[in-house]
Amino acid sequence: MHPMLNIAIRAARAAGNVVARSFENVDKIEVNAKGTNDFVTNVDLKSEEIIIETLRKSYPDHSIVSEECGQLPGKDSDYQWIIDPIDGTANFVKGIPHFAVSIALKVKGKLDQAVIYDPIRGEMFTASRGKGAQFNSVRIRVKAHKELSGTVIGTGFPQNAKASSEAYFSILSSVFAKAADVRHAGSPALDLAYVAAGRLDGNFQMGLKPWSTAAGELLVIEAGGLVTDFVGDHNHAKSGNVVAASPRLLKEMLTEMRPHLTAAMKK
Known part of the structure; x- marks a missing residue:
């Protein structure tokens, strides 16, 4: 496994554990509006904090773009992490168990590593450029439909x-x-x-x-x-x-x- 993917998985799991625990007490989640029909919770912010802390511990010079904190420049602009601490916040707030932690890495402008983690189902989707995509470490492929019928x-x-x-x-x-x-x-x-x-x-x-x-x-x-x-x-x-x-x-x-x-x- 690529070392940067390994760190991204570690960050996603750590953040996902916090998100999953918080989901068990939806009534205690603090929700704020950041725009029309656009919400952020204290758990989004905590998840983001954990991800950034984990990535920066291993790669302190990399730049970061995240949904809640925006742009965090780094000394090495060739590497840019792209973070969504809870993709599906509206579901999370409403108690609908369908959301994920999403982390990607661009190297010199090209997508290079990817992690999407569903903490409720314990499902980990990963990819490395040129190395294929996996679901819980098993190779996955898109369905090769030729037409919309039956899809x-x-x-x-x-x-x-x-x-x-x-x-x-x-x-x-x-x-x-x-x-x-x-x-x-x-x-x-x-x-x-x-x-x-x-x-x-x-x-x-x-x-x-x-x-x-x-x-x-x-x-x-x-x-x-x-x-x-x-x-x-x-x-x-x-x-x-x-x-x-x-x-x-x-x-x-x-x-x-x-x-x-x-x-x-x-x-």
Whole structure:
């Protein structure tokens, strides 16, 4: 195992243990609004603190980007950790047991290591660039569907892109008409991990932040899938509009989406 992946796993487990213990006493979780329909809890902050402390202990010069604390520059800018201490905070707050700790590492701008940890189920998804993706240390692959028929597709309502909600629901309707079913589970990181593991056949979401997608993107790629924006380009880290699936299924998803895209979605 790559030493940096090992440290990321250690950080995810330590943070996940705190998150899982806190989940047993949901009534004691302190919740604050940081924006419209956007929440942060004291447990998010504690999880983030544990992750950063663990990473900095081994790699004090690396830079960090995290959902709650933002940018933490380091002396060695070639290495950047991207952290979501609880991906799926709304689920966590409501007592819905579906959320994850997400940690990714970029080396010279390229995704290099990834960890997504579900502390409730004890499920660890990991990937190293060029080395494949694993679920609890067992190799995983995306499902190689050629068409939408018979598939289960994950998505998420566009909380951070409500101006495009009409176009989004048109896309959803078009995809749903051809797929077997659609799921909205509330954790983009786990959605992407599930695509990598073959639990979901594809996923599309709007307005996501890099800390929600970075680890999942590498997982999907290393599991044999593709990740693009809504027009098939690689602007998803900037736009936040993400499509993930096996190569042939992704092509069909993009074809179904294309007639409904607004100008903003194409950027």
